[in-house]
Amino acid sequence: MTVISEASVAPQRRRGAALEDAIHCAVLAELAEVGYAAFTIESVAARAKTGKASIYRRWPTKQDLVLDAFIARFGGPDEIVGELLTDTEAPTRDLLVRLATRICQVSDEGAEMIRAMACEATRDPELAAAVEQKVYRPKHAAFVELLRRGVERGEVRPEAVRGVYAEALPAMLTYRMILNNQPVTAAEAAEIVDCVVMPLIATN
Amino acid sequence: MTVISEASVAPQRRRGAALEDAIHCAVLAELAEVGYAAFTIESVAARAKTGKASIYRRWPTKQDLVLDAFIARFGGPDEIVGELLTDTEAPTRDLLVRLATRICQVSDEGAEMIRAMACEATRDPELAAAVEQKVYRPKHAAFVELLRRGVERGEVRPEAVRGVYAEALPAMLTYRMILNNQPVTAAEAAEIVDCVVMPLIATN
DNA sequence: GTGTTAGGGAACGCGAACGTCTCCTACGCT
DNA sequence: AGCGTAGGAGACGTTCGCGTTCCCTAACAC
Numbered sequence: 344m345t346v347i348s349e350a351s352v353a354p355q356r357r358r359g360a361a362l363e364d365a366i367h368c369a370v371l372a373e374l375a376e377v378g379y380a381a382f383t384i385e386s387v388a389a390r391a392k393t394g395k396a397s398i399y400r401r402w403p404t405k406q407d408l409v410l411d412a413f414i415a416r417f418g419g420p421d422e423i424v425g426e427l428l429t430d431t432e433a434p435t436r437d438l439l440v441r442l443a444t445r446i447c448q449v450s451d452e453g454a455e456m457i458r459a460m461a462c463e464a465t466r467d468p469e470l471a472a473a474v475e476q477k478v479y480r481p482k483h484a485a486f487v488e489l490l491r492r493g494v495e496r497g498e499v500r501p502e503a504v505r506g507v508y509a510e511a512l513p514a515m516l517t518y519r520m521i522l523n524n525q526p527v528t529a530a531e532a533a534e535i536v537d538c539v540v541m542p543l544i545a546t547n
Numbered sequence: 548m549t550v551i552s553e554a555s556v557a558p559q560r561r562r563g564a565a566l567e568d569a570i571h572c573a574v575l576a577e578l579a580e581v582g583y584a585a586f587t588i589e590s591v592a593a594r595a596k597t598g599k600a601s602i603y604r605r606w607p608t609k610q611d612l613v614l615d616a617f618i619a620r621f622g623g624p625d626e627i628v629g630e631l632l633t634d635t636e637a638p639t640r641d642l643l644v645r646l647a648t649r650i651c652q653v654s655d656e657g658a659e660m661i662r663a664m665a666c667e668a669t670r671d672p673e674l675a676a677a678v679e680q681k682v683y684r685p686k687h688a689a690f691v692e693l694l695r696r697g698v699e700r701g702e703v704r705p706e707a708v709r710g711v712y713a714e715a716l717p718a719m720l721t722y723r724m725i726l727n728n729q730p731v732t733a734a735e736a737a738e739i740v741d742c743v744v745m746p747l748i749a750t751n
Numbered sequence: 752g753t754g755t756t757a758g759g760g761a762a763c764g765c766g767a768a769c770g771t772c773t774c775c776t777a778c779g780c781t
Numbered sequence: 782a783g784c785g786t787a788g789g790a791g792a793c794g795t796t797c798g799c800g801t802t803c804c805c806t807a808a809c810a811c
Contacts, residue, residue, distance in 0.1 A: 356777050356788055378670055380584045383768060394789050399770065458666045461726050462582055465659065471728065479727060507742050510719060515711075517726055518718030522665050523683060524675065538711050542747060560758055560807050587798060598759050603800065 357393075363415075365391045366398060370412040371456065379459035384408070406463055406470055413456045417449050418477045427485055435493035436541055439512065442486070443532040446513055450520040450527075457521050483509055490544060503544035512540050561597075567619075569595045570602060574616040575660065583663035588612070610667055610674050617660045621653050622681045631689055639697035640745055643716065646690070647736040650717055654724040654731075661725050687713055694748060707748035716744050 357365060369391035373382055384405065388395045402408040426445075427438055450457065464471035486509040493499030515535050519525045561569060573595035577586055588609065592599045606612040630649075631642055654661065668675035690713040697703030719739050723729045 358778070358787065362788075378666055380666065384770090385768060388789095392789080394791080395770080396772085396790095397788060400787090455666075455669065457726070458662065458669075461728070462584065462659075462662045462666060465662075465728055466582055475727075505742075507719075507738060510722060511715070511743060514719045514722030515714060517722055518714060521726060522661070522721060523679075524665070524669055534711060538709075539715060539747060543743060562757065562808065566758075588800090589798060592759095596759080598761085599800080600760090600802085601758060604757085 367412040367415050374455040410473055414477055417453055435498045438489055439536045439540055440533055443536055446516050447527055447532055450517055499544045500546050508544055571616040571619050578659040614677055618681055621657055639702045642693055643740045643744055644737055647740055650720050651731055651736055654721055703748045704750050712748055
């Protein structure tokens, strides 16, 4: 009858932020593994080694949970904007490459989430607004700001500070990664910057 | 007790192709209304006013059904390629606008389907292959062919016959329509052609 | 007309998640 | 050390869609 219990010092029962982190991870993993259509709260709970109640206590619906996990991992305007706006030295081209890298990273890790969002946003205006505000806007704004600074330094044509040009980079990257599920290497990302974006916006 | 039955000549019970058309329509409508996650065979059957058995008899799985409906409505390489390759007179720019219009049309009507495909294709290699072969490839090939002809007529730089350039147009259109669920007007489509695609590929 | 085929409609048992609730215990605070 | 809160585990009844099967009849072929 003697169950030899090791002295595991790690907390067996998480709370608050630690628990929420674990749940967010589980959501991400679950989405990647089974997809949004087959996504269930029960599986997330099991994967996070928690009870369903702990999830329902925090998020009333599947959408809320997924959206929150998404924001927690990729959200916040500061991360991207801040990084790029801090650096006032690097040429526009390099900033674009860094932005592209970041977009690739997010699109890779959060591919299933983004697809799920796109699917649900059609029918859920609140979700659409949240994604618009927390994800799309900041990214777009960062890009436009980046173009504006390029103009100041004479690297970018003034006419190029427009939505169409700001959308080109994310559009081409997500077209491949999100819609066609093709990986994009760093070289290809750079190719898009050098062959598509820069020629469109550069002076001369 | 006299039920006055009008002499309705229209068949009350459809068969074969007529029935399949109705089911395809129902699939499209159902996807648009409730989305792929909440999509059920029962609802499709009810909407098409048919029995579940008639659907199961034809398509073993949800994916097969949706894919088939998609192909039936938007598939076939001939429609796009044929249309564009027939016309050997119009300038490249106009052909691009026509292609853009077509892409907009498909992306608008089939938005939910395309999103659903993107979601499922990650986990279903067969589906991915089918979409790749029946949708992506022909579109891409048509675009490259179009570029090639442009070169022959001196409208397009020879170096522009590359994948990156062929992807720019569909990428920018679907980025807006499929991922961000924003409508794209004919004027905007033309803007993309004139401000993005043409400058990239045109001679000089 | 007669026979064959296939559509419509619905009932069926089954399994999976739902969302709620309860019990008990680990945690963290004082 | 003791207390209150919150986490884990899972049972519960319910709902829902699955995929199958049945019967009956409309549609078509001959």
